[in-house]
Amino acid sequence: MCHSTNVTPFKLTLVPGKSIFDQVVFAATRAILSGALPSGHGFPSVRGLAADLKIHPNTAHKVIQHLIQERWLEVRPGIGTVVAEPPAARRGDRQRLLKEEVDELVVEARRVGAGLDEVVDAIKARWKHMGGE
Amino acid sequence: MIIETDGLAKRFGRHEAVQNLNLAVPEGATCALIGANGAGKTTTMRMLVNLLAPDRGRARVLGVDSRALRRTDRQRIGYVSESQTLPERLSVGQYFHYLRSLYTNWDAGLEQQLRAQFELPPSRSLGKLSRGMRMKAMLIGALSFRPKLLILDEPLSGLDPLVRDEVLSGILGQAVETAILISSHELAELESCTTHVAFMVHGRLLFQEPIESLGARLREVTATLTGGADRGALPDTWLNVQVDGPLLRFVDTAFVNEANLLAQVQRRCGTVLHLEAQALSLRDISKALMRATRRET
Numbered sequence: 001m002c003h004s005t006n007v008t009p010f011k012l013t014l015v016p017g018k019s020i021f022d023q024v025v026f027a028a029t030r031a032i033l034s035g036a037l038p039s040g041h042g043f044p045s046v047r048g049l050a051a052d053l054k055i056h057p058n059t060a061h062k063v064i065q066h067l068i069q070e071r072w073l074e075v076r077p078g079i080g081t082v083v084a085e086p087p088a089a090r091r092g093d094r095q096r097l098l099k100e101e102v103d104e105l106v107v108e109a110r111r112v113g114a115g116l117d118e119v120v121d122a123i124k125a126r127w128k129h130m131g132g133e
Numbered sequence: 134m135i136i137e138t139d140g141l142a143k144r145f146g147r148h149e150a151v152q153n154l155n156l157a158v159p160e161g162a163t164c165a166l167i168g169a170n171g172a173g174k175t176t177t178m179r180m181l182v183n184l185l186a187p188d189r190g191r192a193r194v195l196g197v198d199s200r201a202l203r204r205t206d207r208q209r210i211g212y213v214s215e216s217q218t219l220p221e222r223l224s225v226g227q228y229f230h231y232l233r234s235l236y237t238n239w240d241a242g243l244e245q246q247l248r249a250q251f252e253l254p255p256s257r258s259l260g261k262l263s264r265g266m267r268m269k270a271m272l273i274g275a276l277s278f279r280p281k282l283l284i285l286d287e288p289l290s291g292l293d294p295l296v297r298d299e300v301l302s303g304i305l306g307q308a309v310e311t312a313i314l315i316s317s318h319e320l321a322e323l324e325s326c327t328t329h330v331a332f333m334v335h336g337r338l339l340f341q342e343p344i345e346s347l348g349a350r351l352r353e354v355t356a357t358l359t360g361g362a363d364r365g366a367l368p369d370t371w372l373n374v375q376v377d378g379p380l381l382r383f384v385d386t387a388f389v390n391e392a393n394l395l396a397q398v399q400r401r402c403g404t405v406l407h408l409e410a411q412a413l414s415l416r417d418i419s420k421a422l423m424r425a426t427r428r429e430t
Contacts, residue, residue: 012325017412019345020325046309051302056163056326057309 008044008052009036020055024063032072032083034130043073043081135160135282135312136181140190143176150176152336154190158329163308164341165323165415166316168333169423174316175214177333178286181314182212195281208238211275211311214286215268221260225253225270229277236278244277247303265296272303282312289319297322320416330415334426344415351418352388352410356381359404366401372425384421385410 010031012024031037046064050057064081067073074084109119136158143151151173158164166174179185181192183199192199197206220228229248233239248255251269262270268288275283285304289297297319304313305326317323324344331341340347354371358379367374370387381402388394391410398405413421 014325014414015412016414016417017348047306050305050308050326054298054301054305054322054325056328057305058161058328059326061309 008049012053012055020059021062021066024049024053024055024059025066028063028067029072030130032086037083039083039085041083042079043067043083045080134158134193135162136192136194136314138177138181138190138192141177141180141187141192142189143173143180143185144188149336151180151187154333154336154338156331156338156341158312158314158331160312162329163313163315163327164329164331165320165327165344166314166331166333167318167320167419168339169427172333173336174333175216175286176336178212178214178284178314178316181284182210208236208278209281211278211280211283212286213268213271213275213284213288215288215290216286217271219259219267219271222258224256224258225262226255228259228270229273232274232277238278240277240279243279244273247273247276250303251299265292265300268292268300269296269303272300276303276307279307280311283307283314285313285315285317287316287318289317289322301326320419321414324415327415332419332422334422335428339422339426347418348412348415350386350388351413351421352385352394353413353417353421354381354383354385354394354398354411355407355409356398356402356405357407358398358402359406360402368397368401373421379406384413384425 010027012020012027014020015023028037028043032039037043043064044052046057046060049055049060049064053060064073068075068081071084072086073081076082105119109116134157136156138154138156141151141154141156142149154173154177156177166177168174176185180187181194181199183202186200194202195206195209197203202210220231223231225248229244233241233244251266251273253266253270253273257266259267259270272288275285283304288300288304292300301322304315308326315323315327327344329341330344330347332339358381361376361379367383368387371383371385374381374383376382381398385394388410391408394410395405395408398408
């Protein structure tokens with residue numbers, strides 16, 4: 001019998017002060033956007049995710065439920081949970097990104113004394129790394 | 134509550150090992166019991182499984198008084214301790230055969246699965262197992278009857294990083310159906326899988342709370358001042374206060390937000406030129422608390 005389990009193709013480097021749930025969700029969405037987890041590829045089970053990342057299985061369960069709800073993953077009967085086509089942005093997401101999260105970045109950049117060019121270059125590099133044009 | 138103690142106390146001679154302990158572990162929790170060596174963690178766990186009788190107070194475990202735990206209750210509680218004695222001359226295979234006969238709820242399939250996962254040599258005698266193998270054998274013995282509660286006293290100590298990982302994965306594999314109380318100094322490993330933290334100091338419980346709320350209220354603070362800090366007037370929620378010229382450093386144990394913190398520092402120390410509040414890992418939190426509560430000798 002050929003039995004394959006899905007390995008978790010991302011790692012979790014804990015950042016203090018952020019919830020484990022948020023950190024795992026972020027790591028998973030980053031893996032999906034960067035192409036490390038292409039659409040149609042199997043996503044680890046609750047047990048697999050918990051064992052690979054050493055997180056509590058209840059947290060792993062919450063993460064997978066959240067990713068399904070946010071349409072990053074879909075359940076295929078008989079196969080398991082697979083990576084979905086990247087979800088369409090919801091109304092408001094774009095506005096929130098362009099205002100609030102960019103605001104945070106600008107404030108943080110000025111706090112550490114990074115120049116505008118430096119920040120733009122860093123964004124471009126990361127954008128490319130994640131497979132954007 | 135899966136575990137609930139009420140004024141639990143134990144004394145050895147003149148040494149108060151555990152004092153007035155009120156510990157509560159809710160259903161579904163994985164609770165890390167942490168504290169310096171000698172804080173009373175092992176004594177507490179031994180009282181919970183009735184290996185030791187408390188001098189005062191009582192403990193309810195799975196709703197039953199620890200002094201009245203019966204055989205049927207024991208079949209729902211797994212206990213593993215590094216100082217546990219094993220029938221050293223039995224082989225691994227004989228040991229599990231013996232355990233299987235003790236538990237009416239033994240899951241032979243799970244036992245087989247864990248033995249394969251942990252790669253235990255069936256014919257080797259228990260006395261000749263390495264430290265890591267020995268811990269794995271004890272853990273299989275505690276997991277294979279699918280207990281409702283697992284009490285694990287230092288299951289990761291002295292194990293190499295790979296074995297620690299394997300042992301932790303084995304434990305986490307059961308964590309959905311089992312509440313866990315685990316003592317360990319391997320806090321980097323525990324941080325991501327723990328839901329609650331209970332911290333003991335000199336036999337007493339300093340606090341117990343969900344790990345998120347603990348992480349949210351502790352910050353390592355560095356402030357640059359124009360004047361000096363008046364050390365007498367500092368709040369006792371600030372731990373390990375250090376003053377070095379214009380620099381003030383401490384661990385805030387009641388952090389709410391940066392604005393609130395800034396106002397507090399300004400009120401006590403005057404103008405603040407710069408303020409930084411960094412979140413701490415469980416390991417750093419634990420170190421800060423141990424340093425702050427270390428007894429002067």
